[in-house]
Amino acid sequence: MTLQPWEEFNRHARREAETLRIFSPNGEKLLDESSGEGGRPEDFNDRPEVDRRVLRRILLESLKEGTVEWDSKLIGIEEAADGKLHLKFPDRTEDAFDVAVGADGAWSKVRSRLTEQKALYSGIGGRECFISAADSRKPNLAERVRKGMCLTLWKERGIMAQTNSNGIQIYAFARIPEAWHTSSGIDSTTPKAKQQVIDAPYSDWDSTAKWLVLESDTEANARPPYMLPVDFEWPHNPR
Structure with a gap:
């Protein structure tokens, strides 16, 4: 039997995953919503999480065949x-x-x-990596993050982790110049890349936060986010 999109969504939605944990760099727990701290109960379920790839599949499968045409890049x-x-x-x-x-x-x-305004570098960037099957392969790190999001933050630096359905997504971000992504000398394809990411801004941090990056099983890919100016407004165009 084929499920309706909403039923399929509910099969994959993680209603416990909106909880947040925050740590300081020395490992001190500052907030833990997974234990009921911070004003949210453990069964908080108003904003469920779902993996983007799963949501995309559900939405695509709800469309008539041929609605989406792949390999058609607009130039x-x-x-x-x-x-x-x-x-x-x-x-x-x-x-x-x-x-x-x-x-x-x-x-x-x-x-x-619509506009000549180009996206600008946000001033914050870093590296992205992933730990697959964390519950079974890296239980100590899965316990650190638990079912929602876990942030370690300090002085314009952060190691941010979020549990997905098949592992933990990790971002090591800091306030760095745009050129750092090419001038840092970090080669994402080499085994030492993750250690280099940690050695740069996080060398004095709690070991558990650092191991989220060091124990990941993917390359530490560069991610320099871009944005439009905060005060930007879209001009109207009826087309």
């Missing part, structure tokens, strides 16, 4: 004299649309038709 959008929009792809042009809805991210081709 440009033009407005003709009659006001119709023309969407350009590497192998073709799709003509005569009245309205285009852009959902293609920070470097959107649709966005460029």
